[in-house]
Amino acid sequence: MSLQRVLPFTKSLLEQAVANGDRVIDATAGNGHDTFFLAQLTGPTGKVFAFDIQQEAIQATKSRVEAFHHVQLIHDSHAKISDYVVSPISAAVFNLGYLPKGDHSIITKSQSTITAMEQCLELLQPNGLLLVVIYSGHEGGSEERDAVMEYVRTLPQTDFDVLQYGFINQRHSPPFLVAVEKKRKKVL
Numbered sequence: 005m006s007l008q009r010v011l012p013f014t015k016s017l018l019e020q021a022v023a024n025g026d027r028v029i030d031a032t033a034g035n036g037h038d039t040f041f042l043a044q045l046t047g048p049t050g051k052v053f054a055f056d057i058q059q060e061a062i063q064a065t066k067s068r069v070e071a072f073h074h075v076q077l078i079h080d081s082h083a084k085i086s087d088y089v090v091s092p093i094s095a096a097v098f099n100l101g102y103l104p105k106g107d108h109s110i111i112t113k114s115q116s117t118i119t120a121m122e123q124c125l126e127l128l129q130p131n132g133l134l135l136v137v138i139y140s141g142h143e144g145g146s147e148e149r150d151a152v153m154e155y156v157r158t159l160p161q162t163d164f165d166v167l168q169y170g171f172i173n174q175r176h177s178p179p180f181l182v183a184v185e186k187k188r189k190k191v192l
């Protein structure tokens with residue numbers, strides 16, 4: 005066996021958390037790879053909300069998912085998720101950083117990222133997953149990484165399980181995953 009890389013591991017968690025007919029969020033659509041994967045998992049009776057602030061990313065995602073009619077592309081900041089999504093979701097995924105092959109100066113920023121993560125945690129159904137893939141090698145990336153890590157460490161253990169997954173002996177700030185599972189409330 006070999007240890008799963010970060011992105012395949014993230015996908016395998018999504019496969020476990022997301023069922024046909026579910027509602028899910030891709031908070032950073034980018035080139036649409038995650039949106040496409042989520043569209044396959046949720047199927048035509050589900051719904052994928054995909055956000056990006058760049059028209060270029062929305063366009064790239066649109067081309068990738070044109071066969072799916074249950075994907076809503078939202079050209080807006082993920083900081084406004086709760087303006088668009090009001091009922092429970094089974095998963096939300098973030099890929100932080102910049103659009104590959106795009107403008108590297110347009111990056112996710114800690115304040116809007118954490119605001120969006122808070123809104124996703126509110127929307128998550130019990131046993132739902134919030135997955136955040138953190139890239140920190142670019143300018144501004146380490147500040148965002150530190151802020152996100154500080155935030156997730158404060159999440160109450162009674163309500164959430166928080167996991168970190170990544171390789172710690174690789175050069176050049178490799179990406180790592182933070183996965184947050186919302187716990188089911190115990191009925192007393």
Ligand SMILES: C[S@@+](CC[C@H](N)C(=O)[O-])C[C@H]1O[C@@H](n2cnc3c(N)ncnc32)[C@H](O)[C@@H]1O
Pocket residue numbers: 031032033034035036037038039055056057058061080081082083098099100101102103104110111112113116117
């Ligand atoms: C690393 S890329 C995402 C890659 C994507 N998951 C894929 O499969 O190709 C990060 C994306 O986040 C977007 N982004 C940055 N700030 C944002 C914000 N506040 N709200 C939504 N998207 C944002 C960028 O425009 C960029 O396309």
